[in-house]
Amino acid sequence: MTASPPSGPALRLGDTTARTLLAETTSAADANAVYERLRTRWGSIAPVDLEPGVPAWLVLGHSAAVGMLRDDRTFIKDPSIWNGHGAGLLGPTSTLHLVLAKTPKPTLADADGPKHARLRPPVDDALEQIDEARAGAISRRLCGMLIDRFEDRGRADLVAEYAAVVPFLVLSELDGLEPTQAQRLQEITRAIFEAGADARALTDELREIVTGHIAYSRERGTRDIAGVLSVHDNFEHDLERAQTLTAITAAATEALMAWIAQTLVLVLSDPRFSHRISGGRLHIDDALDEVLWRSTTNPNLMPRFAVRDTVIDGKLIQRGDPVVVAVHAANHDPLVQSDDPWDTVGNRAYLSFGAGAHRCPAPRLGRVVSRIAVAELLQRLQVTLDGDPDKVEWATSPWMRFPARLPVTFPSPREQAPPRPLFPTTAPPAY
Template sequence: MPTTHRRRLIDMTGLTPLSATTVTPDPQAAYRELQERWGMVAPVELEPGIHAWLVMGHHELCQVVRNEQLFSRDPNNWRLFTEGVVTADSGLGPMMFPRDNAYFADGDKHRRLRGPIDDGIASLDEHRMSRFIRSTCADLVRGFEQRGAADLVAEYAAVVPMLTVAGFFGISPEQGEELRMALIALVSSAADSHEPALQVERILSDTMAERRREHADDLTAEFLRHPNLHNDFEIQQSMVLMISAGYETTATWIAQTLRLMLADQRFAGRLRGGRLGLDDALDEVLWRDPPMSNMPARYALVDCELAGQPIERGDALILGMAAANADPRVHTNDPWLEIGNRSHLAWSAGPHACPAQRAGRMITRIAVDTALHRLHDVTLAIPADEVMLLPSPWTRCPASLPVRFTPPGPPPRF
């Protein structure tokens, strides 16, 4: 049966919103409901009237991300975008509108712009990174540890990644916080992004100018001298991509790992001699609540079929990372059997796989370890099932993580 004819048989009205898979306490139940109706590739609604395909099978997702000839990362190939169906002020803009960086490029352009990021990460001294991350985390904890209570999302998990990644570029903690607020404003308001965009550009331009005057051994200097980056605009865009990509995903990973270790007795007991530890918790989050539950997007370059569904040229495909990780073809439901299993797709795969897996794990591991060891007798201040999630079709980050702990006593007197 021709693909165009089969497409007419699919009713694109009344589709399940993609956010139904992230706002629910049981995302896998939402994915299973879609799979029972549609199979491993299901039509979903991104916004009212804006549909896409959600790829939920491990094998099918790998097919998509490893085939640039069929599925592009460039949103200029998205039919609903180029035809103006998706409006300029759409909330999808921050994640799905084109930008001139490696994230939204294919082929030779992607390889050229990705090269400086790969080389920059490889140039980082991991021992120095570790000391810097640990110092940053300790400073943040020191700011609230005397209170005996804190929100480990707003005051910690949401701050650590920006300060550390910005620090890799030689950006000071004060400018890092300013950059964090500007980026939040930039991605949260497609309609009024001029001022925060100028603020981001100013911070990065000042950092670049300083490196040109005074050489330093950081990522800004690495980008400035890299032959693949042809002008200041490309350097800035690469900096923004690396900082912003590392910010939200790492914040989510930190928050979800802290929640798991404080709420789940398999891990909470570890603080008091239990059976499972921090690395087990980090891996379980990557499997069950990965930093990006649903990642946008790939765009079909030709009419084709995927898991029996008729995909038309220009259709958007969303990568269901959390669903693919639970695919019974690669994953069991027994958490004890999964210890040490790292065949998940939390980092995606193919040419666009996350280049900073080691750095992201280092930041997250040190952040969680520092909080749990410096905050004595730390416990959740609310029942675990009352931890709310930030509204997003892409991630399942806790909105807050209120905790109580015993403040440290006064220093000893000699």
């Protein structure tokens, strides 16, 4: 990243009103075309709107993205320094109240410096103790349970009935949550994001459930995620433990849902790719990697905020400006991409797991869950997309890329031909 103190005329965030809405980069049929249009017009960093009238910088270049993710002294996660506070930019129904909160939240995602260094080790410790074989067995069991619910119907929405459910169920069991607790937490989490600013009662209920579970796990001495967090000395109080458990579960659920759903879209809609998999030339892991290269699950990371004025590629990033790293655009930067589609096979140099202090803490576990979810479905059902593959409707989240729905049809069990192996029986190691 080429950054320097301001030394001359440079474009400021408020100098233009011709800003692309960030959600266009995730909801467009061809997301790459939107990023490339921005790159052609603005270079490695472009002005966008997080919501109409809420401006931010979008980092498109690979070098600038890596530099920003690693420079946690210049670009921090704490939204309390946002220079839009007090300007009335967020309406009562805005979905950005949690993202741009004026009062710092006691969460790992918003922590910087010494606080982040204190809160990150408990997360690493809790996730590293998970037995991957057990996580795999849990995933297979829960995937089978979900498929049982719709296989006789001959049709399903693989987002609402599968991809959005598997990760939450798996993480909830790894957290040690009872099914009724897990279901209520999922309902509350969704409602909080939909409610925007009017979510205090829901937030209070969420905190009560999770802090109660932390105390219960400590009393029982469990070795699940909640149990490890409940006794870790790095935390100052149970609120930090509860916020951390909530953040782990929510972040993993959203990311894995998008990874599973996008991989299913790829395999079901791209004949060249699906044929290479069924023919044994590629493994399901290659499909997962292809998604992270071609159309990553988290194309735009949550904002960071500049602590001082600096210039990047002729743009003046002022103190308090929100800056969003576009992982999708960075992965497609012409300086790091080639024209050979096979260059990405076995290549995991993408930025989809982030970089720097806030990088993903459990890429191996995420791959285990996603691989099993995709493989179990495709091995058990002969699934066909119900509709034009080129007209898949993408969700309007500015942060995640996933189909809003994925309707499929398949023969009932009595109509299906005898099953045959779809993937090689020996899986490569998970990285």
